[in-house]
Amino acid sequence: MTAKNTMKTIVLPWLLTLGLLAGAWAVVKITLPVGSAQEPFVTVATLDEEATARNFAVTVTDVHAARTVIGADDWSAEGTWLIVDLEASAEVKQEGTSLRVATLTIGERTFSATERGTTFYRQGLVTGVPRSGSLAFELPDDALSGDATLRLGATGNPVLDGVIEMRIDLEALPVESEVTLQENGWAR
Structure with a gap:
């Protein structure tokens, strides 16, 4: 050799x-990581700017932290609350379109919007005509620190669907003694 x-x-x-x-x-x-083939398509939102996902559009108009929340129907509750005022509309199809996903993730914990009182959670959306209202999240006393991610979706199961996400700096929000939820109605 x-x-x-x-x-x-x-x-x-x-x-x-x-x-x-x-x-x-x-x-x-x-x-890609395991399960990423089932992840929703995320649209990032910012305050006072419209964000559009597959069949709905949302504009977050204000975010409040409060110790008491008051609803339009004389309902009220004390605690630690995050209130999100918004306007939303359907984009393509009105039938069956409502705000069905409304979650707030803080660190490892995820909270759903309350169904108590009259909030915008699960409100029907109208094609091309924005409606307004408020979402309310009841949080533990220690939750108003760091960053949170608001996630909104128009279907109950956002797998392979569009969702809108917005980052919220919780420490930048002043804690108000009370906040009144916007009455659900037509946006102005």
Whole structure:
């Protein structure tokens, strides 16, 4: 066996191994995480700007932190509350379109909008004509710190559907003694 043949038999397997390892590393880096094929399509929202997902549009007009929330129907509750005032409309199809997903995620905890009182949660949306109202989230006393993510969706199961998300800096919100929920109605 010549030195040239010996070099080929030793170097070629090592080069092939390095090439396969580099290819495997690249596949691991570009592969999406488990479950990501079922994730919704996210539209990022900012305060006072309209954000549109598949069949609905939302404009968050104000965010409040409060110790007492008061509803239009003489309902009230004390505690720690985050109130989101918004305007929303259907974009394509009105039938069956309502605000069915309204969650607030703070760290590892996720809270759903309350169904108590008269809020905008599960309100029907009208195509092209915004309606307004408020969502209310009852939170633990220690929850008004850090950042939160508001997630809104028009279907009960947002898998492979559009959702709207907005980041809220909880520490920047002054805590008001009481906030009255907007009455559900036509936006102005």
